Amino acid sequence: MVVSIPEGGPGTGKYVVAEAMCPYRLVLEHVTSRWGVLVLIELLDRPYRFSELRRAIGRVSEKMLTQTLQTLERDGLVHRDAKPVIPPRVDYSLTDLGREAAQQVRDLALWTERRMADVERAREAYDEAKKA
Amino acid sequence: MVVSIPEGGPGTGKYVVAEAMCPYRLVLEHVTSRWGVLVLIELLDRPYRFSELRRAIGRVSEKMLTQTLQTLERDGLVHRDAKPVIPPRVDYSLTDLGREAAQQVRDLALWTERRMADVERAREAYDEAKKA
């Protein structure tokens, strides 16, 4: 598959690279972003309200959570349901598309969890070899 | 599954959060990192030499490629084979562990590619709704 970044003039700005890359890689980055991963996995269980999600994840600044949710909503992965009540109540859930993504992300997360012991052994071996 | 970030004192440093989170999330970030994804997918095809890999990916600074490869090697996902010749020749390939990870990453990438049209439709709808 094509993953390489298309040629072009030398990037002047920093993240020109991110814009210049194949468009689907941008979605991939949204999905695999630090908070994107956590949001998707949590929402796989059930819908969440904003602050509820914030608490569930543990340490996300409100700003980053908002930003992550907006990005995922724009990409059509998350559905935002704002009830017109006071005080405001907004529920977030996965779309069908989002569910597909979330499942794969969770599978990858589960894999890393399962293989953690192997990774740690590899690290010890690596560090040991370096020390010598 | 547990993805939340454990409580603790307020993070003083910026990425304390990354260290404080469940250890497997660190590995997940390595494999889903901007360059990690590309490296893993490329290596799924065949082994690559350093500069060959650099060219294949297109735009990676040498520094980031080095750093990415070292991280993946330390995690036991990539095998580094440095031949003692002049000029130096170093081949990189996937370990069995790395191949498992790479396959899942590639699947996710392929999914994003397949669903790109849906994502773009969602974006147009989102932007249209915002404009109003």
Place this chain on the structure above:
DNA sequence: CAGCATCCCCGCAGATACTG
């Protein structure tokens, strides 16, 4: 060729204050 060392910039993310 395959890196390591150094410098430096600017964008991400956290903190804080305010609003509907």
Place this chain on the structure above:
DNA sequence: CAGTATCTGCGGGGATGCTG
């Protein structure tokens, strides 16, 4: 409660130069 707006810092990452 669920956000927006604004400020600031610090560290990721590119550029350059050097080495085995």
